[in-house]
Amino acid sequence: MSIGKILVVDDEPQIRRVLRTTLAAQGYEVYDARSGEDALQSIREDRFDLILLDMNMPGISGLEACRQIRASSEAAIIMVSVRNTEQDKVNALDAGADDYVSKPFSSPELLARIRAALRRLPTSAESGQETILLDGLEVHLATRRVIARGKEVRLTPKEFDLLNYLVSNPNVPIPHVKLLQAVWGPDYGDQVEYLRVFINQLRKKIEPDPSHPRFLLTEPWVGYRFLRNL
Numbered sequence: 001m002s003i004g005k006i007l008v009v010d011d012e013p014q015i016r017r018v019l020r021t022t023l024a025a026q027g028y029e030v031y032d033a034r035s036g037e038d039a040l041q042s043i044r045e046d047r048f049d050l051i052l053l054d055m056n057m058p059g060i061s062g063l064e065a066c067r068q069i070r071a072s073s074e075a076a077i078i079m080v081s082v083r084n085t086e087q088d089k090v091n092a093l094d095a096g097a098d099d100y101v102s103k104p105f106s107s108p109e110l111l112a113r114i115r116a117a118l119r120r121l122p123t124s125a126e127s128g129q130e131t132i133l134l135d136g137l138e139v140h141l142a143t144r145r146v147i148a149r150g151k152e153v154r155l156t157p158k159e160f161d162l163l164n165y166l167v168s169n170p171n172v173p174i175p176h177v178k179l180l181q182a183v184w185g186p187d188y189g190d191q192v193e194y195l196r197v198f199i200n201q202l203r204k205k206i207e208p209d210p211s212h213p214r215f216l217l218t219e220p221w222v223g224y225r226f227l228r229n230l
Contacts, residue, residue: 004049004118008032009039009065010080011057019052022107023114036065048075050117055081055092063095070096074157076117080105086193093197098158099184116185121161132167134228137206137215139167148206155205158183162198163206166216170228173219199224 006028008019016032023030031048033039037060039051051069055062066077076099079092084102092100098117101110132139138147144160146153155163161183166174176195180188188194199218203210217225 003027005029005047006031006114007039007042007048007051007075009034009036009051009057009062010054011035012054015054022110026111028114036060036062036068039065040068043069043073043075048073050076050078050114052078052080052114053097055079055083055088063091066092066095066097070156076157078113078117089191090193090197093194096156098156099194112185112187116187117158119185120157121164121183132228134215136208139163141168146206149208153205155202159198159202159205162195163202166224166226167228170226173222173225175223179223195224 003026006023008016008023008030009032010016010019011034013034016034020030020032031042031046033042036057039053040060042048043051051073053062053066053069057065062079062081066079069075069077077097078099078101079095079097080101080103081088081092082103089100099113101113130140130142132141136149138145140146141164144155146155146160146163162179165179165182176192177189179195180191184191184194199216200210203213203216207213207215215227217227219225
């Protein structure tokens with residue numbers, strides 16, 4: 001029985017073959033595409049749980065493919081690249097990726113990243129509360145819906161997990177490491193740039209004025225705090 005459906009997108013046939021073999025051996029149902037254009041066509045025709053997307057491909061770039069995929073799909077996206085600068089990672093996350101893996105990578109590392117991308121934070125509402133109602137903001141934890149200023153906003157699964165954790169632990173500064181490990185998993189902790197990007201994305205979606213946040217506050221040198229008036 002498949003434990004998840006994965007689309008591997010890479011222009012190198014050998015990499016696609018190796019990844020298909022490795023992932024299938026773990027119980028994943030694996031498909032592949034040789035370009036961003038082929039990946040977009042596959043996503044129009046089928047639903048995937050996770051997409052492994054090479055950043056550097058001929059034709060449509062991995063970043064542009066990621067943006068287009070994210071516009072219509074909630075699949076987890078892991079960007080793969082030979083480049084490993086912080087700016088490359090930020091660009092990938094800004095485009096909608098959930099994680100970033102540098103080539104070359106080991107099979108155990110990739111499998112751990114896949115498990116982290118597919119994990120979903122269980123609803124941990126305080127006192128069993130399923131809906132958080134604030135000034136102009138509704139967070140429905142059980143149904144994973146968010147309504148800001150009367151309009152439903154679409155969050156990616158990882159964006160919702162981050163918001164879920166913050167709203168369930170309001171008014172206290174939460175350190176970067178604790179947030180990363182709660183949302184992505186125990187192998188994370190140094191990827192502060194992930195939080196910067198995801199918090200900025202959340203602010204754009206739920207804050208009345210993202211440049212002057214009302215809910216998602218930065219705690220300098222510590223982490224983030226969700227402000228909820230008592």
